[in-house]
Amino acid sequence: MTFQSFARLALTVALALGAPALQLHPSAQPGTFDLILRNGRVVDGTGAPGRLASIGIRAGRIVEVGPLEGATASATIDAAGLVVAPGFIDVHTHVDEIASQPAIPHFVRMGVTTVVAGNCGGSAADVAKAFAEIESARPALNYSTLVGHNTVRREVMGTANRQATPDELKRMEALVDKAMADGAVGFSTGLQYVPGTYAETAEIVALARVAARHGGVYATHMRNEGTALEEAVAEAIDIAEQAQCALEISHLKVDAPSRWGASAKALAMIDAARARGLRVNADQYLYDAASSxxxxxxxxxxxxxxxxxxxxxxxxxxxxxxxxxxxxxxxxxxxxxxxxxxxxxxxxxxxxxxxxxxxxxxxxxxxxxxxxxxxxxxxxxxxxxxxxxxxHFMSDNDLNRILRHPMVSVASDSGLNTFGEGVPHPRGYGNAVRTLGKYVREDKVIGLEEAVRKMTSLPADQFGFEDRGRLAPGLAADIVVFDPATVGDRATYADPHQYPTGIVHVLVNGVPVVRDGRQTDARPGKVLRK
Ligand SMILES: [Zn+2]
Known part of the structure; x- marks a missing residue:
């Protein structure tokens, strides 16, 4: 190799490795960080095998992943013996009222760093106003929302049990368009709920098309999740194909004992649609009971x-x-x-x-x-x-089969819980960690790297969170550090108000919100607008 070609190679390597960091923070000294997570087993969210590495963070972003020998930082967290993963992205939540509980401990303590609200057709009517309120309340984690079909239909038609007139449909389209322009990540339906259940397919196609124009996803709580599961999946796929929209089937399950086993057919329909080029994913929570x-x-x-x-x-x-x-x-x-x-x-x-x-x-x-x-x-x-x-009406066999499918992410479907109040579904305290404890370590349904991928890069790609969901230079420093030997859920149906075990540190935009298993006072979350 000549000196010139060596110099060119060196320059190329320097640009590839160092340039993003230098461009992001040109004034900072290379090798100095705000925070270093040292010597953890880095599971980067892509599904690649974990590897020992340190992570350097500066100004809320990951700057370097590697040995970081000789690097200095204002603060260091020793992650030896622990897994370091991207913060979990929970794309199916009902935490629309997060401004009333911005610390949202039951989510951050299970490692969730980004949530999507507005699911099952129910969202803020005025997304811009909701975002402003949430920003001033300063949430502990990152927040985004879909715009809900039931919300816009109620605004225009109340709970009328009939088809929309052309004028009503125009007004609904305008509401979806405004919400998408305000930064919603997509459009959701809840077709088992009033008033969305009264709408025919064509109305949903028209509204999903508006979301698609803005690059949004169509997320659906389908018309049926058991007795007529296949018909409902077919309708969801038909809507997405007609609207040319990415499709997310929400909380995929089989909720009727008479239909247990039908998940195989539903997943085959998803595979067939994907083979035709449609972007269709699903999500699920890892319990045999639903909440409604x-x-x-x-x-x-x-x-x-x-x-x-x-x-x-x-x-x-x-x-x-x-x-x-x-x-x-x-x-x-x-x-x-x-x-x-x-x-x-x-x-x-x-x-x-x-x-x-x-x-x-x-x-x-x-x-x-x-x-x-x-x-x-x-x-x-x-x-x-x-x-x-x-x-309680689902089976373990369906749940495990759905979990093994590579395009199904893990999401809680939880709303906001107030510690000690009521007897809510335990998923709001345990879903993400149950994946790692029960389904990875104990039942071995999927591997650790795959479980992390299902809670990070998979949902990030589907919902368009381009700078989250992976551990790589230049991305937001949303990070969870957990002990793979002890991570797990403690919340039960009878006694749900119990925080999980094994979640040691959680960072949101580079700031610890959980440190040594305890929640800090920090609330560094951002509203993520599309
Ligand atoms: Zn739902």
């Missing part, structure tokens, strides 16, 4: 028009007879005989029922637990404003 409202157990026509209308229908005996019969049909189709699968999470009208199943609560309140009495209790509960519920 009480109303979803009633025929959707009962819920039209608000609480007053609902109560009129429930009060009329002839209508109630019809409702009861349809409710029974709905559970029978799923292969269920009664409501033993349904546990009350939070019933404001009588909190003494929190934590009981419907039969247990029927026994307590009405002195019997047969199906008719269970339904009578549910009728009273819905008239009193409803409840949030936990529903």
């Amino acid at each position: 409202n009480l109303g979803i157990r009633f025929p959707s026509w009962v819920l039209e028009g608000g609480q007053e209308k609902i109560n009129e229908r429930l009060a009329d005996e002839a209508t109630w007879t019809k409702i009861r019969a349809e409710m029974r049909e709905l559970i029978r189709e799923r292969g269920l005989e009664d409501y033993t699968f349904a546990r009350i999470a939070e019933y404001r009208a009588d909190r003494s029922l929190n934590g009981l199943t419907i039969p247990q609560a029927a026994q307590k309140v009405l002195g019997a637990a047969d199906l008719a009495t269970q339904q009578e209790l549910m009728r009273r509960m819905l008239r009193a404003g409803g409840a949030s519920m936990v529903y």
Whole structure:
């Protein structure tokens, strides 16, 4: 090699390795950092095998990943014996009210550094205003949102059970367009909920098309997740193909014992759509129970028009007879005989029922637990404003099969929890760490690097978080440091308010929000606008 070609090579290498850092912070001295994470096993989020390395951080960004011998820093964290991974990106949450709880401890303590809200069709109506409020509340983690179909439909049509007129559709399109311009990352539906459930496919195509024009994703809580799972997946794929939009199937599951095993068909449909060139991913939470409202157990026509209308229908005996019969049909189709699968999470009208199943609560309140009495209790509960519920109706086989699919990310589906209040689904305290504890270390369903990829680069790529989800120079320093031998969830259905084990340090934009297992006062999160 001549001196000139050597010099050219050296220059190329220098540009490749050093230039991004120098360009980002031209005034800083090479080899000096704000913080160094020393000697951890770096699992970088791409799925590549972990390797021993140190990470140098400056001004909230990763500057260098390597041996960093001789480098100095204002602060050092010893990560020897621990795994260093990108912070977890939870793309399916319901933490829209984060401004009221900006420290959001149950998320940051399980290593989540970025959340996406606005899922299942429900979001802020005014995204710009919500972002401004959240920015002034200074969240501990990074926040982004989708714009919800149910929200925009309610704005334009209330809870009307009919198709949109051309004018109404135009107004909904304008609302989605405004939300996307304000920085939403995509458009969501909740097609089992009022009023989205009343919409036909064409309306959703039109609105997803608006999101696609802005480069957004279409995320869907589908029309059905069990008895008609394949039809629902087909509709989701059809919408995405017509709208030319990336598709995210939310909380993929099989929620009917009569259909257990159908996840194989759903995943095959995703593979076939991907083979045709559609960008379709899914996400899942790693529990065999779902969480939703009480109303979803009633025929959707009962819920039209608000609480007053609902109560009129429930009060009329002839209508109630019809409702009861349809409710029974709905559970029978799923292969269920009664409501033993349904546990009350939070019933404001009588909190003494929190934590009981419907039969247990029927026994307590009405002195019997047969199906008719269970339904009578549910009728009273819905008239009193409803409840949030936990529903046990999924199988481990489906859950594990879905988890093994490479295009399914892990997301919690959790809303905000207040420590000690109610009996919420445990996923809000445990989902991300349960992946690493139960599903990697104990059950060995997937490997550690793959689990980390499913919570980092996979969701980052799908939702367009270009500078997050990997450990590489130039990217935001969202980092979680955990002990692979002890990481795990402690929250249970009976006792959910328990923080996980094994999450040692969590950095958001280079600032520790968890240090030595304890949450700090720092709230360095950013609103991530598309
Ligand atoms: Zn949902």
